[in-house]
Amino acid sequence: MRRAIELAARGLGTTSPNPVVGCVLLDADGEVVGEGFHAYAGGPHAEIVALAQAGHRAKGGTAVVTLEPCDHTGRTGPCSLALVQAGVARVVIAVPDPNPVATGGAATLRAAGIQVDLGVRGAEAENGNVAWLTAMRRGWPYVIWKFAATLDGRSAAADGTSMWITSEAARMDVHALRATVDAVVVGVGTVLADDPRLTVRNLRDGSLAIRQPLRVVVDSAGRTPADAQVRDGAAATWIATAAEVGTGPDGGVDLPALMAALQVRGVRAVLLEGGPRLAGAFLAAGLVDRVVGYLAPRLLGAGPAALVDAGVSTIAEAIDLEVTDVTQIGPDLRIAALPRKREG
Numbered sequence: 001m002r003r004a005i006e007l008a009a010r011g012l013g014t015t016s017p018n019p020v021v022g023c024v025l026l027d028a029d030g031e032v033v034g035e036g037f038h039a040y041a042g043g044p045h046a047e048i049v050a051l052a053q054a055g056h057r058a059k060g061g062t063a064v065v066t067l068e069p070c071d072h073t074g075r076t077g078p079c080s081l082a083l084v085q086a087g088v089a090r091v092v093i094a095v096p097d098p099n100p101v102a103t104g105g106a107a108t109l110r111a112a113g114i115q116v117d118l119g120v121r122g123a124e125a126e127n128g129n130v131a132w133l134t135a136m137r138r139g140w141p142y143v144i145w146k147f148a149a150t151l152d153g154r155s156a157a158a159d160g161t162s163m164w165i166t167s168e169a170a171r172m173d174v175h176a177l178r179a180t181v182d183a184v185v186v187g188v189g190t191v192l193a194d195d196p197r198l199t200v201r202n203l204r205d206g207s208l209a210i211r212q213p214l215r216v217v218v219d220s221a222g223r224t225p226a227d228a229q230v231r232d233g234a235a236a237t238w239i240a241t242a243a244e245v246g247t248g249p250d251g252g253v254d255l256p257a258l259m260a261a262l263q264v265r266g267v268r269a270v271l272l273e274g275g276p277r278l279a280g281a282f283l284a285a286g287l288v289d290r291v292v293g294y295l296a297p298r299l300l301g302a303g304p305a306a307l308v309d310a311g312v313s314t315i316a317e318a319i320d321l322e323v324t325d326v327t328q329i330g331p332d333l334r335i336a337a338l339p340r341k342r343e344g
């Protein structure tokens with residue numbers, strides 16, 4: 001299963017609106033005879049790739065798969081049936097499929113007399129598919145808020161300049177993170193201040209990745225300039241206005257409605273890239289699932305804060321985080337953390 005989880009991760013960022021899935025096939029003697037992962041929506045599922053490699057050697061063998069095999073015909077046929085037809089004796093599954101359309105694979109396999117073991121390395125596999133599983137279970141995308149700040153928490157200098165707070169190594173890391181999501185979201189304030197491109201690029205030669213996340217500008221009144229770089233055609237862009245999405249209680253774009261609209265568009269993982277005001281509104285609305293902060297070993301002493309108006313006015317209301325990872329990237333620190341769920 002550890003190997004199947006590794007394989008699944010190769011699909012991160014390219015399978016939307018589908019999950020990442022990995023599969024390892026063992027023959028009746030326990031030898032690995034096939035491996036596969038789901039690479040893109042509409043393409044073969046992990047089980048089908050592994051079965052094709054294994055051929056007749058799958059008969060009497062074991063399929064180890066990170067997500068319950070699908071039981072329906074979508075753009076491809078049901079994997080449950082393919083496993084039955086291949087004659088596997090046992091299927092080991094990490095996580096049940098929460099998608100009401102595709103679930104039922106385990107029951108179909110059992111009905112065909114196949115031994116099914118569910119929940120093997122479940123927590124690890126959940127972790128590898130956390131955005132898709134979270135989005136499917138609750139109906140709106142998983143949101144990672146990413147920001148860069150100086151050690152004294154400034155997101156820009158006093159004169160407004162903020163490019164570049166962190167090192168090239170940290171910025172390359174951000175591009176790798178962007179490549180794993182389906183949409184990148186910023187507020188119109190960031191577009192007006194920085195005119196970012198928000199594409200996934202090779203920072204050395206500027207070349208664009210083949211697959212680009214949707215670029216979303218949260219822009220109540222449609223102030224995004226006609227010549228803004230986010231409109232350059234290098235990737236799909238949605239200027240999400242209040243007229244289209246709806247108006248929230250603070251007069252800006254209705255953020256829960258925005259999330260629901262993104263889910264309908266097939267977005268499961270969102271990278272919220274600021275700025276401080278939009279990030280504050282997302283946090284105040286409880287819409288952030290993970291925080292990734294890049295802290296540069298620099299001090300500014302003046303300039304805007306990394307976060308504004310997150311609905312906190314006293315220390316008891318602070319949004320507590322559980323740090324899950326600290327990694328040094330070039331001279332900078334990358335800190336990943338999960339907001340602790342608030343009570344009540």
Ligand SMILES: NC(=O)c1ccc[n+]([C@@H]2O[C@H](COP(=O)([O-])OP(=O)(O)OC[C@H]3O[C@@H](n4cnc5c(N)ncnc54)[C@H](OP(=O)(O)O)[C@@H]3O)[C@@H](O)[C@H]2O)c1
Binds near residue numbers: 147220248252
């Ligand atoms: N260091 C970093 O990681 C980082 C990242 C990004 C930006 N920045 C810096 O941040 C600065 C810009 O900050 P900012 O706070 O003005 O930009 P922002 O957060 O990108 O944009 C805020 C704007 O978004 C619009 N908006 C629409 N719906 C909203 C809602 N529900 N809640 C909140 N905002 C909503 C509002 O404008 P309308 O009312 O017109 O819609 C609001 O003024 C720049 O200096 C930029 O360089 C730093």
